Amino acid sequence: MNPSPNPSQRESIILRALWMLVFLVVWQLAELLLGGLVLVQLIYRLIYGAPSASLMNFGDSLSQYLAQIGRFGSFHSDQKPWPFADWPAPREPEGEAAHSVPPAPHPVRDEEPKL
Numbered sequence: 001m002n003p004s005p006n007p008s009q010r011e012s013i014i015l016r017a018l019w020m021l022v023f024l025v026v027w028q029l030a031e032l033l034l035g036g037l038v039l040v041q042l043i044y045r046l047i048y049g050a051p052s053a054s055l056m057n058f059g060d061s062l063s064q065y066l067a068q069i070g071r072f073g074s075f076h077s078d079q080k081p082w083p084f085a086d087w088p089a090p091r092e093p094e095g096e097a098a099h100s101v102p103p104a105p106h107p108v109r110d111e112e113p114k115l
Contacts, residue, residue, distance in 0.1 A: 019080060023069045026081075030069075034062050044099070053098035057090035064088035 041055045065088055068081035079085055 020073050023073060023081065027066065027069050027073075030062060030066055034059065034066070037062070048099045050099035051096055053100070056093055056098055060090040060093075061088045064091075 037055060037059050041051055041059065044052045044055065065081060068077070068079075068085070068088065071077040072080055082088075
């Protein structure tokens, strides 16, 4: 016969279920954001010939965040995702090199200031 959970365990699972519902809503919003980011990155790639480094980094962080939500929701981890943990750091890109803009040359001025 299975022993019934004590009140503190029942309260703990109810609290976790509430957090899972909150993160389910966050998941839906983050999923839409990631979809928009993918479209913007595609347009950027078509225009400039290479993906944007900042979009690559944010997209990687966001996809890791979604993975954290999935691990928490599937009971693989007890660690709640951001804002209860640090935002995931982007990893080194494995695909195409990012678009880079060379710094603008600064004009050389050998003139004395005019008063």
